[in-house]
Amino acid sequence: MKKIYCLNGISKYGTDLLTEDYSLTDHMEEAEGVLVRSAAMHEMELPDTLMAVARAGAGVNNIPLEKCAEEGVVVFNTPGANANGVKELAVAGLLLASRDIVGGITWCQSIKDDPNIAKTVEKGKKAFAGNEIKGKKLGVIGLGAIGAEVANAAAGLGMEVYGYDPFISVNAAWMLSRSVKHITSVDTIYQECDYITVHVPLLDSTKGMINKETMKEMKDGVVILNFARDLLVNDDDMAEALNSGKVKKYVTDFPNPKSANMAGTIVIPHLGASTEESEDNCAKMAVEQLMDYLENGNIKNSVNFPACDMGVKKSASRVAVLHRNIPNMIGQISSTLASENINISDMTNKSRDKYAYTLLDLEQKPEESVVEKLNSITGVLRVRVL
Structure with a gap:
C-alpha cells in the first residue's frame, strides 16, 4: 500500500x-x-x-x-x-485596462443613494470612457500553455497579436493561431505594441525583465499585464513609469506593498488559477x-x-536509477547487472543538466544485494525496484 x-x-x-x-x-x-x-x-x-x-x-x-x-x-x-483560468483572467485584464471599468464601478457605488443616479451617471460617465482593444497591437512574451491561449484569444477578439518565445515547443507552435505573428526579437514587442503581457517562468534571466531600460523602448501610454510571476517586473521602475505617463496602466495578479499602492495599477488578488x-x-x-x-x-x-517514459511495466521487474549526469554511469549499471547474470530486456537513459535517469526492464527481479551494489556506484542518488 x-x-x-x-x-x-x-x-x-x-x-x-x-x-x-x-x-x-x-x-x-x-x-x-x-x-x-x-x-x-x-x-x-x-x-x-x-x-x-x-x-x-x-x-x-x-x-x-x-x-x-x-x-x-x-x-x-x-x-x-x-491555462484556461489564467487566460480568461488575462483577457479580463485587457478589458479592465482599456476602459476605466474599475473606476466606474467604484463611482457608481459612491453615488448609489442618489435618487437621480440614472441622470447623474449619464452626465458623469465620460470621465470613465476608454478605448476598444480591437485593432490594437498586443505583444505576448512567452508562448507556453498560457501565453499561446492568451495570444489566440486576443487574436479572436480582433487584436493584432505579436508573439515572442525563443524556446517555443513544437506542440505550442501547432496550437498557435496562424494569425499570431511569431517574431524573433522581443524588442519588436517593446517598440510596437500598445499592450504587453508576460507569460514566462521566473529565472535569473527573466527576473526584473520589465524595467526602466525595457520600458524606455515602449510606446508612451503602453499597458502592461503580469499574470505570470511578481518579480518579472521591477516595481520601483514601474511606479516611476506610471507617474510619468510612460505606462498608462499596469495590471498585476500579484499584490505586494509597492504594487498595491501604485497609482494607475489594477491589482488583482492572485486569482489566475x-x-x-x-x-x-x-x-x-x-x-x-x-x-x-x-x-x-x-x-x-x-x-x-528529465522526462522518461517506457510505458506500463510488463517485465518481471523494472529498476529506476536516479543519478548524476556523469560519464560511464550506464556502463557501470549494466555491468553490475551482468555480473549477477541479470539480463536487460529494455533500457532508456535521459539526462537534464546535472542529473540523469536510467530505467531498465529486467527478466528477473534483482536480489537486495544487487540493489545495494547499484546504490554504491558513485553518483547514484537512489535505486527503486518496481
Missing part, C-alpha cells in the same frame, strides 16, 4: 483517482508521495520513504528542488492544467503523474529530472 500525504487541500477530482493500492496518510514521515499546492517545503525534513512530490500548479518556488534532487526525490508540476475547474485539472494531472511514477517509473513534467 503506497501512502500519499497532502500538504494542502487537494481537490477530490484528483485524489479520487487513487486506486486501492494507495491510501492517504496524515503522517508525512511515512509517505512515498506528497501532493502540494502552495505550502512552503523549504524548511521541511524529507523522509527517507519519500519518492516524489507533485505540485498541483505550475510554480515550484515553494519546493526545494535541489535538495529533492540530491535525495532522489522527483518533483512534478502541472503546466497547462490551469483560482477557479474550481483549474484546481480540479491541476489535482487530476498531479495525481496521474505521481501514480505513473510510483507504479511504472515514468517521469512526465518533472522540474528537477
